[in-house]
Amino acid sequence: MSIFSPITKGSLGEDYVEKYLRKKKFRILNRNMRNKYSEIDIIAENKEYIVFVEVKSRTGEYELRPVDAVSNAKQKKIMLAAFCYIHENNISKQPRFDVAEVFLDKNTFKPYKVNYIENAFSQGGDYAVF
Numbered sequence: 001m002s003i004f005s006p007i008t009k010g011s012l013g014e015d016y017v018e019k020y021l022r023k024k025k026f027r028i029l030n031r032n033m034r035n036k037y038s039e040i041d042i043i044a045e046n047k048e049y050i051v052f053v054e055v056k057s058r059t060g061e062y063e064l065r066p067v068d069a070v071s072n073a074k075q076k077k078i079m080l081a082a083f084c085y086i087h088e089n090n091i092s093k094q095p096r097f098d099v100a101e102v103f104l105d106k107n108t109f110k111p112y113k114v115n116y117i118e119n120a121f122s123q124g125g126d127y128a129v130f
Helices: 006-023 072-088
Strands: 027-034 039-045 049-059 094-104 111-121
Touching (some): 006 039, 039 072
Antiparallel strands (some): 027 039
C-alpha cells in the first residue's frame, strides 16, 4: 500500500510543473486557486499570456492519457474559474489553457517524464467567456 495519497501525488506533480514554468521564464501567480466554479492547479504569466494549468499526475500504466481526464465539463469549470480570476484581478493578458501530464515512478514517486501541452483547450463554442 502506498504512503502517498492522490493529493500528495498531485502536489508532487504541481511542484515539478512549477519548476518547469519558472525555467521557461513564467512568474507563478497562484497555486490551487479555488473559487465557486473550480480549482486551478497553477496560474502563471509571462509577457504575453496568463496561463491556467491543469496538472495530471500518474503512476503506472493507464489506458487513457492523463490529458483525457480533462473532460469538456472540467474544461468549462476551469474556464469559468479563470474568467472570474481575470475579472477580479483586472488582467488584460491573453488567457491560455495548458495541461501538464506528469508521470511519476510508482516506487519513488519522482517524476520521470512530463508532457507539457500548451493550448490544450481553448475558450470557444458554448464556453466562450472571454
